[in-house]
Amino acid sequence: MKKIVLATSLLLLTVCSAQAQIASAYAGRLQSVLDSVGKRFHIKGLSAAVYRPGEGMWTGAYGESYSGVPITTDMYFPIGSNTKTYTSCIMLKLQEAGTLSLDDTIGKWLQNIPNVSGQITIRQMLNHTSGLFSYTNDPGFFTALNSDYTKVWQPEDMLQFIGAPDFAPGTSWEYSNTNYLLAGLIIKKIFNEPYDVTVRRMILDPQGFTNTIIYPAEKRGTIPHGWTVMTTNGPLEDMMVSANYDNTAFLSMATSAGAIVATAEDVAKFWVALMNGKIINSNSLAEMKQFVSINANNGYGLGLFRMRPVNGHVVYGHGGTCFGYLNENMVDSTNGITIAVLTNQDSIDNNQIFNWVVTALHKNTLQMAPLSIAGNEKADDIKIYPNPASNYVDVNLGTANNAKFELIDMTGRNIINTTVDGNYVRVSLSDITPGLYLARLSNTEKGILKTTKLQVVH
Structure with a gap:
């Protein structure tokens, strides 16, 4: 729908209402970004949310609804x-x-x-x-x-x-x-x-x-x-x-x-x-x-x-x-x-x-430290090998159990989506076109467990 065009130069209020499930240092950084962009482009009001798998949700607000009434993160x-x-x-x-x-x-x-x-x-x-x-x-x-x-x-x-x-x-x-x-x-x-x-x-x-x-x-x-x-x-x-x-x-x-x-x-x-x-x-x-x-x-x-x-x-x-x-x-x-x-x-x-x-x-958010691995498992304990891989790739979760394994091509298309029951599975790559892919392991409890680039060769 075509909108009426307008411009604004009003002074805006800043509200920091981050729900810091994401680490507080990162929450402050995200709020700073929201404030900076809002002021630079003279935006009347903003409400934002950022979710990082395995870490949680940040919410922040900037600007005002009308004079004296700031935007808050609980506004609809x-x-x-x-x-x-x-x-x-x-x-x-x-x-x-x-x-x-x-x-x-x-x-x-x-x-x-x-x-x-x-x-x-x-x-x-x-x-x-x-x-x-x-x-x-x-x-x-x-x-x-x-x-x-x-x-x-x-x-x-x-x-x-x-x-x-x-x-x-x-x-x-x-x-x-x-x-x-x-x-x-x-x-x-x-x-x-x-x-x-x-x-x-x-x-x-x-x-x-x-x-x-x-x-x-x-x-x-x-x-x-x-x-x-x-x-x-x-x-x-x-x-x-x-x-x-x-x-x-x-x-x-x-x-x-x-x-x-x-x-x-x-x-x-x-x-x-x-x-x-x-x-x-x-x-x-x-x-x-x-x-x-x-x-x-x-x-x-x-x-x-x-x-x-x-x-x-x-x-x-x-x-x-x-x-x-x-x-x-x-x-x-x-x-x-x-x-x-x-x-x-x-x-x-x-x-x-x-x-x-x-x-x-x-x-x-991409520039922040790597996404956390929840629980006691370390990313290094979780193996996706060999790499480069040819006809198959082995997935070993180490001390973790049960996960979803995804192979994603460089356009973002999900090529393989399968489950790891227990802590090990061998995934066939025989029908996969040679190239560079992203291999990702995750589960509903802990979010992303590991991501790595995987080279498929035949």
């Missing part, structure tokens, strides 16, 4: 299109249960929607190759939004804003909010309950995401004021004051494409759980990572972006934009470092938040 921010990842997870869980297939057509579940071909598949919706016109691009959408910011819209109300298709299904790629609007309607039809009820029942409650809500069906916590520019080249303004803005109408219109509101910590927790197989199973996660190429470096899977290189690493994530708010996040495919950054200013675009803030936090 609209996360925008990151909601799509949650919606995709539900669709994949439905496939796991045998309720539907991603290769089902829309017509199997929804009928007689103008400008929506019944032959489009669910998979094409989730990876944005459907060609469907994005309902948020219709001028009537904004007329409806601006008519009453407090109105609660139903998902079905949005169907009137779907225009003629942009291209034939499967022939191109174009981001469209309509894809996830329709996915939400399929979910609603299957369960005969509102989208927010399903998300809470299938994801939020089982995972303990207590600081995530679906707005406006759920309203709790403090959402900071959103800031924007009302006129071209105008001043930065508090939307809640200058425009009497309320998040209700827009977020109800965004529904399954963008209605979730959460703390930065809960957003980071979601990504950690997703990438560790806690929300969907390993087969579904692999399917989510089947990317359609967007350009030379980036791809889109099922509610998931792949971005490379970021500080030399392949990362996954899904940003989001709402009026007055932005969300950017990433999971490092190499080491599991996870970062979420939320801001209450929409004049800076998502790429700037990612490049200025997320990338800076990631770079500094």
